[in-house]
Amino acid sequence: MLARRIIPCLDVKDGKVVKGVQFVGHEVLGDAVDMALRYRDEGADELVLYDITASSEGRTVDYNWVRDIARALDIPFCVAGGIRSAEQAVKCLNSGADKVSINSPALERPDLINELAEMAGSQCVVVGIDSREMALPLPKSVEHFSDKEGQPSKNVDYYVHQYSGDPDKIRQAGRRTLDWVVEARDRGAGEIVLNCMNQDGVRKGYDLKQLRLVRDLLDIPLVASGGAGSTEHFVEVFDQADVSGALAASVFHKKIIHIPDLKRDLRQAGIAVRL
């Protein structure tokens, strides 16, 4: 049986794994290769390595550490950060990455998804989506449909956000999440990582409602991201949102959840995992 995947996400800067400390630089957690191997030993099914400064420094991923990780690691890994062209993606894959994940650049130029899928195959193309539920004011033309209190109706829905890595640049991308998910799939994405921003970093559980809505639209793998805080959260995201994988960062880095214990508990809860 196909196992559900547990995917630690590592933020990498200059070959080191770092933990963001708001606005005051980054604390180094360890060497990227060492940390990747540690998670491999603990039973991680896949890793995401995110070059956190690539986008803001206007460059692409540093292929040197991609190659170092590929040389050492014997589980799959995905590389994210600043990939803006099919050529850059192919360089990453040729350096040994199994997949590349694109987020803001795909919103800037959606054809990037098609180009990547054509050059490397859909199975290498992950589209990351930062999404949150919010109310947008309705256009003036429909404002007269106001509710009982005379307040203008709002468009409450899930909306895609862009440049979420940078607090000064983050903005709403002007797209409904459910539309963008389908478009990304149609353009050739092989997997969607849905980062539910309402839940991100608060460790109160994945956004099951949003994930379920997206899952119901998809026949490609969906990975949940944002909100993991306990084993129970992983159980419910697999049981209730039926995702292929669950991604998390801080609970693993801060050793709140130990992957071997998590996998044992998941198996006890009847969820197929690789032990």
Next chain:
Amino acid sequence: MITVIELGCANTASVLFALERLGVDAHLSSDAAEIAAAQKVVLPGVGAAGFAMNRIHELGLFDVIRGLDVPLLGVCLGQQLLFEGSDEGDVQCLGLIPGRVTRMEASKDFVVPHMGWNQLEVSRDDALTAGVNDGDYAYFVHSFVCPVNDCTLATATYGEPFAAMVRKGQVWGCQFHPERSSSTGARILENFVKL
């Protein structure tokens, strides 16, 4: 010395690195004469069957690969290329293993690509499957599948069973990525090295 065929598809580096981890002398080549003289050959591949077969023809490798009398291991798309043909681009493949590669039908319950760790069921004993047990996990990423037949060494099931490992004579194949399948994958590559 193992020669890894470089078709210009992505991912050949990972196979080379995995062999390096085993302490094996391996190198990349797309040169017909070099491949014809190789002691052992790996045919990796990620991407589309049509693109890969075109490259094989352009590089003059079609008859070279078909004529090899040393162990050959096809990995992922490389295994699919060993079959007679593929529905992916309706392309004629190498014809070293009987049968045709077909598309996995995506559904809500069985999302495609089939991506992740799935379990192997060993169909028969073979040098390549030595030490591999039923239920061992391997890492798969693919949207097309190879049929189960007399050449099947191991199956995996995703909706339907399909050929996860194959063998005919000196030709072997893995649908999964041994270079990304942790200790099980390393064992299989080591078995290939020892052939």
